Amino acid sequence: MRHLLSTTELSREAAIELLDISEDMAAVADRENKKLPALRGKTVVNLFFEDSTRTRISFEAAAKRLSADVINFSAKGSSVSKGESLKDTAQTLSAMGADAVVIRHGASGAPAVLAASGWIDAGIINAGDGTHEHPTQALLDAFTMRRRIHGAGSRGKGLDGVSVTIVGDIVHSRVARSNVWLLKTLGAHVRLVAPATLLPVAVDSWPVTIDYDLDHALAESTPDVIMMLRIQQERMNDAFFPNPREYANVWGLSTARWAKLPATSLVMHPGPMNRGLEISSAAADSPQSTVLEQVANGVSVRMATLYTVLTSTREVSA
Amino acid sequence: MSTSSYLIRGATIGAGATTDILTHGNVITAMGSGLDAAGAVVIDAQGLVALPGLVDLHTHLREPGYEQSETVLTGTQAAAIGGFTAVFAMANTNPVADTAGVVEQVLALGEAAGYATVRPIGAVTQGLDGQRLAELGAMATSRAQVRVFSDDGKCVSDPLLMRRALEYVKSFDGVIAQHAQEPRLTENAQMNEGEVSARLGLTGWPAVAEESIIARDVLLAEHVKSRLHICHLSTAGSVEVIRWAKARGINVTAEVTPHHLLLDEERAETYDSRFKVNPPLRRREDVLALREALADGTIDIVATDHAPHPSESKECEWGAAAFGMVGLESALSVVQETMVETGLLNWDDVARVLSITPARIGSLSTHGQPLTVGAPAHITLVDPNTRQTFSRQRLAGRSLNSPFLGLELPGRVMATLHQGYATVLDGILIESDIVAAHAEAVRRG
Amino acid sequence: MTARVIMQTPDIHRVLTRIAHEILESNRGPDNLVLLGIPTRGVTLAHRLSSILETIVPGAVIPVGALDVTMYRDDLWKNPTRMSSPTEVPVSIDAATVILVDDVLYSGRTVRAALDAMADLGRPQIVRLAVLVDRGHRELPIRADFVGKNLPSAHDERINVRLTELDGEDVVTIDQAVSS
Numbered sequence: 001m002r003h004l005l006s007t008t009e010l011s012r013e014a015a016i017e018l019l020d021i022s023e024d025m026a027a028v029a030d031r032e033n034k035k036l037p038a039l040r041g042k043t044v045v046n047l048f049f050e051d052s053t054r055t056r057i058s059f060e061a062a063a064k065r066l067s068a069d070v071i072n073f074s075a076k077g078s079s080v081s082k083g084e085s086l087k088d089t090a091q092t093l094s095a096m097g098a099d100a101v102v103i104r105h106g107a108s109g110a111p112a113v114l115a116a117s118g119w120i121d122a123g124i125i126n127a128g129d130g131t132h133e134h135p136t137q138a139l140l141d142a143f144t145m146r147r148r149i150h151g152a153g154s155r156g157k158g159l160d161g162v163s164v165t166i167v168g169d170i171v172h173s174r175v176a177r178s179n180v181w182l183l184k185t186l187g188a189h190v191r192l193v194a195p196a197t198l199l200p201v202a203v204d205s206w207p208v209t210i211d212y213d214l215d216h217a218l219a220e221s222t223p224d225v226i227m228m229l230r231i232q233q234e235r236m237n238d239a240f241f242p243n244p245r246e247y248a249n250v251w252g253l254s255t256a257r258w259a260k261l262p263a264t265s266l267v268m269h270p271g272p273m274n275r276g277l278e279i280s281s282a283a284a285d286s287p288q289s290t291v292l293e294q295v296a297n298g299v300s301v302r303m304a305t306l307y308t309v310l311t312s313t314r315e316v317s318a
Numbered sequence: 319m320s321t322s323s324y325l326i327r328g329a330t331i332g333a334g335a336t337t338d339i340l341t342h343g344n345v346i347t348a349m350g351s352g353l354d355a356a357g358a359v360v361i362d363a364q365g366l367v368a369l370p371g372l373v374d375l376h377t378h379l380r381e382p383g384y385e386q387s388e389t390v391l392t393g394t395q396a397a398a399i400g401g402f403t404a405v406f407a408m409a410n411t412n413p414v415a416d417t418a419g420v421v422e423q424v425l426a427l428g429e430a431a432g433y434a435t436v437r438p439i440g441a442v443t444q445g446l447d448g449q450r451l452a453e454l455g456a457m458a459t460s461r462a463q464v465r466v467f468s469d470d471g472k473c474v475s476d477p478l479l480m481r482r483a484l485e486y487v488k489s490f491d492g493v494i495a496q497h498a499q500e501p502r503l504t505e506n507a508q509m510n511e512g513e514v515s516a517r518l519g520l521t522g523w524p525a526v527a528e529e530s531i532i533a534r535d536v537l538l539a540e541h542v543k544s545r546l547h548i549c550h551l552s553t554a555g556s557v558e559v560i561r562w563a564k565a566r567g568i569n570v571t572a573e574v575t576p577h578h579l580l581l582d583e584e585r586a587e588t589y590d591s592r593f594k595v596n597p598p599l600r601r602r603e604d605v606l607a608l609r610e611a612l613a614d615g616t617i618d619i620v621a622t623d624h625a626p627h628p629s630e631s632k633e634c635e636w637g638a639a640a641f642g643m644v645g646l647e648s649a650l651s652v653v654q655e656t657m658v659e660t661g662l663l664n665w666d667d668v669a670r671v672l673s674i675t676p677a678r679i680g681s682l683s684t685h686g687q688p689l690t691v692g693a694p695a696h697i698t699l700v701d702p703n704t705r706q707t708f709s710r711q712r713l714a715g716r717s718l719n720s721p722f723l724g725l726e727l728p729g730r731v732m733a734t735l736h737q738g739y740a741t742v743l744d745g746i747l748i749e750s751d752i753v754a755a756h757a758e759a760v761r762r763g
Numbered sequence: 764m765t766a767r768v769i770m771q772t773p774d775i776h777r778v779l780t781r782i783a784h785e786i787l788e789s790n791r792g793p794d795n796l797v798l799l800g801i802p803t804r805g806v807t808l809a810h811r812l813s814s815i816l817e818t819i820v821p822g823a824v825i826p827v828g829a830l831d832v833t834m835y836r837d838d839l840w841k842n843p844t845r846m847s848s849p850t851e852v853p854v855s856i857d858a859a860t861v862i863l864v865d866d867v868l869y870s871g872r873t874v875r876a877a878l879d880a881m882a883d884l885g886r887p888q889i890v891r892l893a894v895l896v897d898r899g900h901r902e903l904p905i906r907a908d909f910v911g912k913n914l915p916s917a918h919d920e921r922i923n924v925r926l927t928e929l930d931g932e933d934v935v936t937i938d939q940a941v942s943s
């Protein structure tokens with residue numbers, strides 16, 4: 001795996017192998033000495049054009065546990081923010097000898113442009129690009145589901161037959177996109193629930209079931225996993241929904257809706273949460289909630305990703 | 319410089335007969351076989367198709383203001399190499415072509431360069447801001463004799479302003495060329511809205527944003543009995559609206575670009591911003607509908623929307639990249655690939671959609687006349703039997719943002735005669751000082 | 764390619780039994796012993812050694828673990844990524860006598876990686892190395908304490924260890940690579 005740009009690129013075998021390596025990485029986290037020497041001498045650059053402290057420190061912890069050197073490059077707010085600057089920045093990082101670039105960018109496709117550009121010969125890891133994808137988030141979500149469902153026997157398994165309901169702002173969500181493709185690859189059944197304004201117009205071409213009504217969706221089938229997406233309050237200014245109260249009433253995982261779920265249904269959220277809007281505190285803090293596990297698992301999955309990208313054989317250029 | 323004379327030997331006129339063509343000065347003086355070459359430069363045109371010099375109703379020459387992308391000189395060089403002898407220069411320059419002064423400047427630059435006849439298009443609204451009408455009358459009566467008005471790049475979205483513009487240009491038989499893009503429906507839009515945009519996470523540009531403006535404007539044109547031209551139609555739905563309007567007798571014409579005839583939205587998959595264009599590349603079914611519509615006459619012409627950009631505007635993430643593609647150099651090859659090779663058009667039809675009709679829409683009487691004795695000597699000779707990978711060597715303008723680089727395309731312009739002198743011979747551009755001297759000789763009569 | 768059989772079931776059992784006795788001798792009994800196999804075949808050999816030891820010393824329990832060294836290799840960049848197999852160490856190795864077990868000792872790089880991996884898990888009192896075959900060609904100052912069979916070989920030869928638990932048969936062969 002030369003780069004990780006999108007979960008559409010992952011075959012079932014590759015995805016399961018990444019999750020299995022993540023299991024090994026997770027085992028290291030339980031040791032007294034949490035560090036592995038695998039990436040000693042490698043330089044990982046966290047290139048963040050958008051603020052995301054959570055994702056950045058997760059990648060930073062992952063790289064450091066593998067003994068890589070980490071350079072954090074926050075491009076936001078500096079003179080470089082768009083246009084030619086991506087090229088200039090990439091060439092600068094290349095000159096500094098970056099072996100992998102973890103990129104977070106507001107523009108969809110920026111990591112793909114970087115990977116195809118020839119400006120830099122580093123492995124590119126997409127840490128969230130615009131409204132496109134966030135592959136490591138989907139991997140950590142799948143990892144979390146697999147661990148909860150299969151426990152110690154997770155290795156080698158997919159998520160066959162697992163029903164996952166994703167609720168919220170699908171159209172703007174890179175987390176939703178990466179999850180839809182990866183969960184499909186791993187054999188899960190995905191249901192998307194949102195008002196039509198927050199679904200892509202061509203969503204009927206996706207390998208998912210669609211529902212506009214959360215109560216209807218939950219009545220029709222009990223999900224093994226319900227994943228609530230963060231709702232951006234500014235969306236209501238663009239008429240995606242009338243106001244937060246109506247959104248919470250119709251599409252939020254309220255305490256009442258949560259209480260009707262069986263104790264085996266997992267409650268997931270990629271964070272940061274708007275408590276009381278898309279998810280109630282009772283649901284977020286319940287034993288079914290995996291919110292904190294997701295954070296811990298994020299480090300393991302990102303270790304596996306960095307390890308896999310940085311130890312892949314480089315294609316010899318002709 | 320002495321008056322030029324050319325003898326074109328053995329050219330095929332459009333889809334028809336093979337003949338020699340003799341030119342003297344700016345006129346075709348004789349046609350037939352075995353013409354006497356005395357004093358004339360002989361061009362061997364065996365196997366070549368002769369077309370009336372091509373006319374592009376939609377070119378961005380970028381001068382004044384954006385000379386790093388293109389100038390009148392380099393843009394018309396690109397035109398010549400593509401077989402064009404006249405181009406209509408869009409108004410979105412800096413300053414905007416919204417006064418007699420700017421359009422006369424562009425006209426003069428074109429005359430001095432000499433590679434093609436440059437007809438400025440005037441802005442519909444001052445500064446393209448969509449608020450107040452520009453000085454349409456002053457531009458029409460200026461030396462540039464502007465007849466086509468467009469805010470291209472922006473839509474005249476205010477319906478009342480559009481109505482007034484349509485009415486106002488009736489006094490000098492002008493035409494409003496509308497860039498049909500409902501602005502609210504396309505805020506921050508990046509590519510065609512559909513399955514691909516949903517997957518790539520790029521903000522969608524719905525077909526309805528184009529179709530709703532076209533529907534509104536054909537109704538306005540009908541109501542005020544004026545003449546409307548629709549720029550770069552891109553959707554099957556737009557074709558349906560135009561077809562309905564024409565059946566109803568509304569005076570509307572429509573254009574399609576070469577890139578919309580060949581490329582579809584799948585090209586965005588790699589986020590290669592060479593394929594970012596306004597209006598966006600659409601679905602394959604739209605591409606096929608546009609070809610059908612061009613074949614059956616619903617769409618009247620092909621126009622390039624040649625939109626040069628410097629490399630830094632394209633070497634970046636998709637969202638930050640500029641919209642647009644260069645197209646003058648590749649237009650005829652793309653039309654051959656999509657329309658001639660498919661049997662949808664013959665070479666007479668190509669002459670119609672790339673020369674005769676665009677000249678008529680633009681009220682450019684000196685161009686777009688069938689090749690006959692007495693007609694102006696604007697002649698394009700194309701070799702239809704070659705097939706080559708379209709490379710940077712084929713680009714003659716200042717910018718390299720062609721979406722066709724690396725594609726195999728048929729046909730190549732081997733010679734272009736503009737008002738009786740060659741701008742291209744043997745597929746190679748004639749040097750600018752020679753062309754400029756010829757142009758000056760023609761001006762002095 | 765010609766394959767020559769070097770060892771079969773009786774040979775392997777015999778040398779493992781000898782190694783077991785040597786371990787007991789050097790350790791003065793079974794106390795404090797932990798066997799750590801290096802995946803994949805080292806783990807199988809460690810299990811066999813453990814049961815032989817437990818037979819020799821009735822009542823003794825000799826713990827066996829697996830020590831994955833992938834992350835500690837110094838040639839990760841040269842070789843394509845290999846799937847790492849999990850490290851499982853059932854008891855603390857602090858102050859223990861650890862016997863590292865592997866099938867073939869060659870350059871010594873795997874053993875070096877194993878020493879690093881073990882250092883991250885704890886601090887044994889003594890570490891010894893047991894291998895089924897020592898084929899020579901060391902690139903590091905490493906030697907085995909217990910060797911089943913010394914097998915001088917050429918660089919282009921390949922030693923192939925197959926074990927019943929994993930491969931359905933017990934056999935050690937040496938392949939003579941055909942010169943092209």
